[in-house]
Amino acid sequence: MPDIRFDTYYRYDDLTRILRSLADENPKLVRLESIGKSFVGREVWLVTVTNFESGGDGEKPALWVDGNIHASEVSPSSACLYLIQKLVAEYGKDADITRCLDTRAFYICPRVNPDGAEWALADSPKIIRSSTRPYPFDEEPIEGLRREDVDGDGRLLLMRIADPNGPWKVCPQEPRLLVRRDPAEAGGQYFRVLPEGVLENYDGITLKVPPTKEGLDLNRNFPVAWRLEGEQEGAGPYPTSEPEARNIAQFVVEHPNITGGVTFHTYSGVLLRPYADKSDETFPAEDLWTYQKIGQKGTDLTGYPNISTFHDFLYHPKEVTTGAFDDWLVDHIGVFAWTVEIWSPHRQAGIEKYKFIEWYREHPLEDDLKMLKWSDEALGGKGYVDWYPFNHPQLGPIELGGWDHLYAWTNPPPQFLEKEIALFPQWIVWHLLISPRLESLEATATPLGGGLYRVRFVAQNTGWLPTYVTKIALKKKVIRGVVCEIELPDGAALESGQQRIETGQLEGRAYKDSAPTVWVADPTDDRVKVEWVVKAPKGGAVKIIAKHQRAGIVKVEVNLGSEESL
Ligand SMILES: [Zn+2]
Structure with missing residues (x-):
């Protein structure tokens, strides 16, 4: 483990060096890649954390975590770094973290906007909202x-x-x-x-x-309810026009295994959830209930209130903001996403109940x-x-x-930083552990005589969330159901059943009532059963692959055995 300090804010070169050593020293758990460049040309780093020996990240449900899209909000980078080192240090010791990395994956982008952060962290700091690209005019203000x-x-x-x-x-x-x-x-x-x-x-x-002069706000540049500069300051010329926003949007769409997101900002000491521009009534009821449960867990574990941006965090009661990353994750990707505003100077001073804005x-x-x-x-x-x-x-x-x-x-003054960012890993790990997860329940081959075998495969979603994660995702058709596939040995043929079959979504345990009354029933809608009849030579094996973009991949091999066992 490299020497990482949490009583200081790292500039880009130091952050890069630390991330490299984390990956170099922990190849089983950590991989580092660049997901693109910033406006100035700095690499934007993405850290994947999972137990690679139990399967690649792409075969597992994942959680997105990022920080520092806003230039001077540098403690979010530290929160990401803290999470990475915690996962690595506690793997094999903490039961939840171990199970989480064995079965799931984290995608962590500690510094979405390295250019803006360099300005904020300079000896003579320069404070801008976001990108260092001049916008809308590449010239000094007139006066x-x-x-x-x-x-x-x-x-x-x-x-x-x-x-x-x-x-x-x-x-x-x-x-x-x-x-x-x-x-x-x-x-x-x-x-x-x-x-x-x-x-x-x-x-x-x-x-x-x-x-x-640098008038962009990268967190208004995402393609959700996006509006022109005249209506939404800082939105940029078109959605994801800016490389920093495009880098992370592109990564998210290329990783359909992402089941949720946490984007760190400062400050206010709150867990904010979408929408920023719409009332809670616009959510499908089940999504809102689930969102509130995740938020309550966050409040229990971090002490931060969980609130809706639209209802409790508008900068002006008659004006909304649009084009934010978390709104995009919810509305277009169909996952649960949070904007975590780290640090509340008010609460530090003993002002407990205050209205944030x-x-x-x-x-x-x-x-x-x-x-x-x-x-x-x-x-x-x-x-x-x-x-x-x-x-x-x-x-x-x-x-x-x-x-x-x-x-x-x-940001927290450096001496307060570690205590503040230590509040989050437990909730973030929990947030990933509630994801859907496809697991094999049964895979058998029964000889039927005459070289025929009945192959039966049963998989289940062992996660709390359904495989589709949100009703929004279902409604917007951004996900498909579980796809089961059978691979036959040489000389074998399918007598009945399809080689590939889409079997639909699997429920989780998220929508259950709070007590078992007469209104409750627990059908096995978390399971899928597929049967094939295979004609095959003796002693072969079939391979079954079941996959769901959000619930992971299951691969099993079933020996066909011999007919004598009949
Ligand atoms: Zn921010």
């Missing part, structure tokens, strides 16, 4: 604010500009904080606040905040005081910086200070 570390102290803070018409004033209870000026108040000292930066073509009066619009001063106390005590004062004078190149004497958002909010 206005450009976020930059103007005093060169390695932090991006806020600028406080004295202005008699400003909306903020010094908090009477805590002079380091700013609070809103009362609507009818006049005559005090007031301020405007802007992100730290320089002003291009400043006329001495007008403060403009233009969109950044609503909070920014309205919250009590008490919360600000709690957060400030947390910065003072837990972060040694590094989270919230008291205002200090600065002579700004365009604005003259102003003050810098306020929250160091990138340090305290965007």
Whole structure:
């Protein structure tokens, strides 16, 4: 096992080196491949984790896990890395992890957007939403604010500009904080606040905040309910126009064994589920019930609330977002997918029940005081910086200070990282263990005399989820049923039955009632039985292969024995 630290954030070269050693040192469990290049040309790494000795990943149900599609959300890469090292270290020790890797596979892409992450992790960080590709215009904004570390102290803070018409004033209870000026108040000292930066073509009066030159949001670039820039900022010119989005979409469609997905983001400390643009009522009821059960397990194991993006995480109550990866996994691929927003500075500060997005619009001063106390005590004062004078190149004497958002909010400060990302592996392993899984129950050959044998094969879905995973997948016809195939020895022929036969979907145990009452019955709809009559010379063997794209592949060999045993 390479030396991996979880109290630091790795840049691309170090991350690459660690992933290589994980694969080199654990060939039985880990494989590394590139699934394409980033805009700048960096390889995007994909790590497959399974017990390769019990079968290739393609023959097993799988779970997709990724992180860092958003540039400055780097703790998601650490969460992926933590998961990989946990799987490797605990294989053979932890019963669930061992069974999971013996029967199933993980596809883990720790850094979907390496270009954006390099900017965020630079000594003088540059913060953008996603891709470093200029969009929609390949030129500098004409005028206005450009976020930059103007005093060169390695932090991006806020600028406080004295202005008699400003909306903020010094908090009477805590002079380091700013609070809103009362609507009818006049005559005090007031301020405007802007992100730290320089002003291009400043006329001495007008403060403009233009969109950044790199205006893409890769998590709006997927082909689900995709909309043009005018309706959905950052969506790009067409769905999967950007290599980072296309890389992972292409991988997912080429791996139909994927049964679910977890995409790590920051921050808020929540497990978000689709849809982002539609009410829960649009889900088939069974899918919603199952989704809620998976979410509840996640809440039990991580402490993060599980919520719907549409119902509880809209940035504006009247506006939805579209083109997100998790929505695409649900709506087009038909699997259960989650956006996990790592880290809640609020909860760290002791604010337990808060409305994730609503909070920014309205919250009590008490919360600000709690957060400030947390910065003072837990972060040694590094989270919230008291205002200090600065002579700004365009604005003259102003003050810098306020929250160091990138340090305290965007990702866990390094000393808090490991504790936070250690919350997830158990739920993620559980999420994969609930997948459908095809297993052989019986494979026999009964001699009928005259060189004839009746071959009987029974397979079952031993997973909790049905083989189709979601009703959405069934409805949208993105999956086929179990296909059973018989291979005959030389000189043999099929007397009855088809060589290949599609037998339909198998149920799991996911939709069972909560207690066995008179309304409950458990028919064997989790089983499939196929029979063939084979005419074959003595002593041969037939091979039976049963496969389902989401439930895996079963291969058995049946000896035909001799007629004398009749
Ligand atoms: Zn994000």
